[in-house]
Amino acid sequence: MTAVMTTDAVATAYDRWAPVYDLVFGPVFRQGRLAAIRAAEAVGPRILEVGVGTGISLPHYSQGSLITGVDLSDDMLEKARTRVRRQGLSNVQAIRVGDAEALDFATSSYDAVVAQYVVSAVPNPTRALDEFARVCRPGGEIIITTRVSADKGFRGGVEKALMPITSRLGFRTDFPFTLYTDWVATRDDVELVESRPIPPLGHFSLVRIAKKDAA
Numbered sequence: 001m002t003a004v005m006t007t008d009a010v011a012t013a014y015d016r017w018a019p020v021y022d023l024v025f026g027p028v029f030r031q032g033r034l035a036a037i038r039a040a041e042a043v044g045p046r047i048l049e050v051g052v053g054t055g056i057s058l059p060h061y062s063q064g065s066l067i068t069g070v071d072l073s074d075d076m077l078e079k080a081r082t083r084v085r086r087q088g089l090s091n092v093q094a095i096r097v098g099d100a101e102a103l104d105f106a107t108s109s110y111d112a113v114v115a116q117y118v119v120s121a122v123p124n125p126t127r128a129l130d131e132f133a134r135v136c137r138p139g140g141e142i143i144i145t146t147r148v149s150a151d152k153g154f155r156g157g158v159e160k161a162l163m164p165i166t167s168r169l170g171f172r173t174d175f176p177f178t179l180y181t182d183w184v185a186t187r188d189d190v191e192l193v194e195s196r197p198i199p200p201l202g203h204f205s206l207v208r209i210a211k212k213d214a215a
């Protein structure tokens with residue numbers, strides 16, 4: 001898969017989405033977000049949410065979690081900050097600009113790294129996955145909700161055909177699951193522990209990747 005997007009273009013695309021994002025992508029991804037949060041909180045309280053966007057997931061974390069959210073888009077983050085303030089979300093420790101491909105956090109500093117509907121929007125997904133693995137502690141988990149494209153058939157053809165349009169809107173429709181399995185195969189410190197379909201339409205999955213405990 002070639003990188004068809006640039007970081008600046010993605011940030012601009014989501015600055016444009018910000019005013020209507022929750023309306024368009026709120027309810028449709030809700031079940032996936034709740035499942036990802038449940039999985040993250042089972043691992044530990046220190047949670048980094050990459051691509052936190054408008055912070056739509058933040059009110060669903062429990063009070064005992066300690067959440068940091070990063071995103072490329074200033075306008076999305078402004079919505080997140082407003083949400084945190086208005087709803088008094090005292091479990092949110094920081095909301096900051098940050099690039100999934102170059103995270104500004106110490107190695108092994110989070111119990112769980114959550115990326116919801118983000119990896120297919122990142123220009124270089126495997127670079128982001130490397131960063132998720134770096135900041136996740138041994139024994140922790142990377143929890144991803146992700147688009148998964150059909151390899152072939154009518155849906156696969158449509159997803160490939162839509163790529164020039166959707167990549168300008170800030171996401172890929174053509175995003176094979178092998179991106180994750182191939183990445184896991186390149187590393188000896190992570191393992192795929194779960195992949196299960198989540199709504200809507202069976203086009204998305206919840207993926208859990210564990211960082212192995214240090215020997």
Ligand SMILES: C[S@@+](CC[C@H](N)C(=O)[O-])C[C@H]1O[C@@H](n2cnc3c(N)ncnc32)[C@H](O)[C@@H]1O
Pocket residue numbers: 007010011014025029033050051052053054056057070071072073076098099100101115116117118121122123171
């Ligand atoms: C489809 S939205 C998902 C937002 C939110 N996680 C949700 O559940 O609705 C993708 C988000 O990823 C962010 N994003 C894309 N590439 C990124 C990168 N390299 N680093 C950080 N955030 C990124 C976008 O700005 C956008 O807010």
